[in-house]
Amino acid sequence: MTSTETFGARLHAATGRHGSLCVGVDPHPELLEAWGLPDSVEGLEQFSEICVEAFVGQVALVKPQVAFFEAYGSGGLAVLERTVSVLREAGTLVLADAKRGDIGSTMNAYARAWLGAGSPLESDAVTVSPYLGFGSLDPALELAERNGGGLFVLAATSNPEGAQVQLSTAADGRRISQVMVDEAAARNAGADVLGSIGVVVGATLTEAPDLDALHGPILMPGIGHQGGTADDVRRLAGAGLRSVVPSVSREVLRAGPSVTALQEAVGRSVEAFAFLQD
Numbered sequence: 001m002t003s004t005e006t007f008g009a010r011l012h013a014a015t016g017r018h019g020s021l022c023v024g025v026d027p028h029p030e031l032l033e034a035w036g037l038p039d040s041v042e043g044l045e046q047f048s049e050i051c052v053e054a055f056v057g058q059v060a061l062v063k064p065q066v067a068f069f070e071a072y073g074s075g076g077l078a079v080l081e082r083t084v085s086v087l088r089e090a091g092t093l094v095l096a097d098a099k100r101g102d103i104g105s106t107m108n109a110y111a112r113a114w115l116g117a118g119s120p121l122e123s124d125a126v127t128v129s130p131y132l133g134f135g136s137l138d139p140a141l142e143l144a145e146r147n148g149g150g151l152f153v154l155a156a157t158s159n160p161e162g163a164q165v166q167l168s169t170a171a172d173g174r175r176i177s178q179v180m181v182d183e184a185a186a187r188n189a190g191a192d193v194l195g196s197i198g199v200v201v202g203a204t205l206t207e208a209p210d211l212d213a214l215h216g217p218i219l220m221p222g223i224g225h226q227g228g229t230a231d232d233v234r235r236l237a238g239a240g241l242r243s244v245v246p247s248v249s250r251e252v253l254r255a256g257p258s259v260t261a262l263q264e265a266v267g268r269s270v271e272a273f274a275f276l277q278d
């Protein structure tokens, strides 16, 4: 399902329609239990179907956490394939949170898996790790550009351990997280409304890299369960506020399994971040 429009343009249109929120599909074993579902491929399938019913048409972006599907082997990946394709067929943008990153030739295969036209797991965008060097992402950057897909590059992650690498200093004095943001910004130069190369910046951080020149989406996970708040988003985003895509998973998912209750939880989060559209 190659798009003639860029991911940045499609995301910009979707956030204009639905607000900026991204909701995660994170089938934690504890959530399956809380939803009265078995810890099995069948439980995973029911969990995902409920999420699809609750989230389609409600939010700009849905982010399945790939790890929770991989944990069930080929059966879990088959559920993920169906989930991604049903969401996309319904017109909802899908960001696969796979955090892929490897040497160039292997990165090429990851890129084909997540962004290749007609791939069983083809998504609108995928999260990638630049910590083998930003240039190792080139095959994914090229395929994203060719197919109208997007990338979200891990820059400053929400986990406390990330600081060890991301706050270290490059030879030119910049923090590594800033280097990653600047590299992404260079790929977004000249993009129309919004570039297609986003970054991930945790809402739990005390300080964010300078995002002012990014001209691309800023995915902010870490809200709710990890302690980040709407005020943190406002504080960290700087001039990039209108490009922030706040991401919540457990904060919404704990309202399930009722579709109505999930939609009410989504509505509360959309409302909490309405200021991003002002």
Ligand SMILES: O=c1ccn([C@@H]2O[C@H](COP(=O)(O)O)[C@@H](O)[C@H]2O)c(=O)[nH]1
Pocket (backbone or CB within 6 Å): 024, 026, 065, 097, 156, 157, 158, 159, 200, 201, 202, 221, 222, 223, 224, 225, 226, 247, 248, 249, 250, 251
């Ligand atoms: O820096 C990062 C990057 C990704 N994530 C992912 O987002 C969700 C967060 O889930 P919550 O339940 O809202 O805490 C999860 O899939 C993470 O892998 C992140 O948290 N931080």
